[in-house]
Amino acid sequence: MSDADFSLWVYLSRTPLLWLTVTLLAYVAADRLSAALGRHPLANPILIAVLLAAGMLAATGTPYRTYFEGAQFVHFLIGPATVALAVPLHRHRRTVWRAILPMGAALLAGSLAAMLSALLIARAFGMPETVLASLAPKSVTAGVAMGIAGSLGGDPALAAVLVILTGAIGAVTVTPLMNALRLRDYRARGFAAGLAAHGIGTARAFHVDFMAGTFAGIALALNALVSAVLAPVVLRALL
Template sequence: MRDVAEIWSYLAESPLLWLCATLIAYSFGDWCATRAGRAPLVNPVLVAVIVLAVILWVSDTSYATYFEGAQFVHFLLGPATVALAVPLWLHRATVRRALLPILAALIAGSSVAVLSALWIGQAFGLPGDLLASLAPKSTTAPVALGISESLGGSPTLTAVLVIITGMIGAIVVTPLMNALRIRDWRARGFAVGVAAHGIGTARAFQVNPQAGAFAGIGMALNAMLTAALAPWALAFFL
């Protein structure tokens, strides 16, 4: 029988181990989220990130080594962004019917998300590269990472800020909309899709199917608008 350390040193250097670990950690996170009744605080991505970070720390593995394996999953972010055209196409009739309110809510929600984050961040003295990582945080992750990179931010930091933003949106949307007495499902869903991307969209689908569909539209449209808006907004604050 071979030495365990020898097997480990082979595995730790091959992409297979960390690709496999990423999928298992996510499945575990998804299982936890299902067990918790899909409560917004138990987010499968957050669980997977914590589990993997602890494993990397315990096994003294560098992020670069981990990424050798995980890059195969990471690569799919690009094609997934392109695939966001599908929900937009599926709901094209709905979009056309409510075009004016959709455009108004998109412009208002998207610009307030970017500008207020930069404004509060600047007031607290965040440095420029942090502001660049923060600017696209309401956008769906694959697009946010691309925006962050093109603005000179850190895509890995943006990924975490995006997840936290989604969780905040998913937690506050229902009590906030009730307090504001906003009853239109389309408005409630669309706003959370723009402000809190896929995690907010998942939350909207739990509450009401029409809210979910509008959240998906909001997420896809916001991805395009933030990509165009964030560079201008950031230049204004730097």
């Protein structure tokens, strides 16, 4: 690279524009690839896009902080997207109301099962309290999970990574697992995806079936509520 090229790169690499563009391009490429592979569970668009963007950071030696200055505009939209879930919830209000009992029971059982099993396994491996506190809200949508982890004495950035990994694991495994359990009720399948794997599971559920996506969105919202209340209690009981 010549000096002029280098100074241009130094300028561009520090502007939010470059990394915002990289984030959107990585998403477009990943979404096309996922569609070309017939939306196979393993070809998860988020996983592919994260690999592309993280590879670009590693290749250029760019710190995450610089990247996030551009990407924060996308990250910010997680909040409004959570609010926007009210629209499919309203559209399907009659279906939702009919399933109010199964939803309430599944919400409590699933939320406790996911959180307790993660914390018990992590404790058995001898992980320190900060990691446990970051792990407790792993099934909750990223923005809310970071807040919960911070208030429990965990590391919000680590919590965000564990949340994304949980979402990817859930999105990849939900279809084969539900088929193995012979569950054909798309309300139950979607609700499980949203509860255990938050927005990434919800995105996967919307790809599979619109009703599943709607129930996933409800589970995502309800679990953010329930986990915010449960996490401090469960963590205190285990430590």
